Amino acid sequence: MAMKLLITSGGTTEPIDAVRGITNHSTGRLGKLVAEEFLKHQHEVTLVTTKSAIKPVATDRLTIIEITTVKDLMAVLQEQVPHHELLIHSMAVSDYTPVYMTDLEEVAQAEKLDKFLTSHNGEQKISSQSDYQILFLKKTPKVISYIKEWNPQIKLIGFKLLVNVSKEELIKVARASLYQNKADYILANDLANIGPNQHKAFLVSDKEVQPVDTKEAIANLLYERLTKHD
């Protein structure tokens, strides 16, 4: 029977001002492959992605929703998660968002830093006269932690990207995320092992740690694990 899947891909961008933003790099290529694997088998896919991400070819079983910021993502997922059976959350989500940008002098003269955490830049393009600028950022909400609240029945596959850590550390961090977010699987990967022709990763569940070597293999493994009934 056709499943209704929600897939996220690409990377969010948090605006500094009207012309600049902080972007989490992600081409969207893996999310595209995963979407295509499920579409090929007649499942229905809602892909939440970004303007610059690579996307699958349009078909009538594919709905694409474009977002930019973490706030957009929260709103779209809160609406979509209750209507889907499965979420594969491969999007690179910004963990901080800009609050206020100013020059070194203003910060040096302040008695306490707290006031900058609630300040706002009035101008739409922040002036670029000073030699140094200081940008205050605050943590974004952990989108993945809300998924099971919005739909306790949904199957949740989270992603964890680290850089240059041991396999043990990577799996430890993935398992912590698995339990904390009540995920069914975490796809754990290390940027140092992702290149044009490889994408080493481990699909981590409560019981297993399954290694894979390419984006295609990740898409196949996810399809296999999530469609076999156990």
Add this chain to the structure above:
Amino acid sequence: MAMKLLITSGGTTEPIDAVRGITNHSTGRLGKLVAEEFLKHQHEVTLVTTKSAIKPVATDRLTIIEITTVKDLMAVLQEQVPHHELLIHSMAVSDYTPVYMTDLEEVAQAEKLDKFLTSHNGEQKISSQSDYQILFLKKTPKVISYIKEWNPQIKLIGFKLLVNVSKEELIKVARASLYQNKADYILANDLANIGPNQHKAFLVSDKEVQPVDTKEAIANLLYERLTKHD
């Protein structure tokens, strides 16, 4: 006679760490149209652009060089500018680059801020535990100010993008850039007047202020002004 043109397009990205960067938004669409206008008339174009920018269709008179950061851009232009007759510099260049990112506590406890201006993040993905982070940024070199040093004969067309200013202010700022960088023209535009079907701008020289309304009109006007001999 065929001219050798250098065109820049897209927007630079300055890395915060291995997974995040600050990007100046720019699709590259205008630079693509300008390149196509000159290619159509048999001129030779070297296009310095970014991975995500929209690019012209390949032809044997078009060379594409991809860059990411302001540092990359400096190196490529220093090499290319002496070998070209004309530079149309439409790239959105980052005016600040990240130096160091840390949490609020470390900054609050420091006696002076100066030490952060020479600090470096050792880790490749900065930890995301704290509620707030502070990012120190320093000014990038003004690439456009070096062009006439590298090639006093080159014709230089700079771009100035402001947001929500009066026409008078926009032209005043464009003229200041014209004189300061010894440019031949500045294409002055305001983000508030750029949309899917319009791109209002003024081509500003020492003598004239020529208004235009679309990206196609900008490409045509640049072609006309830069190929007529006066």
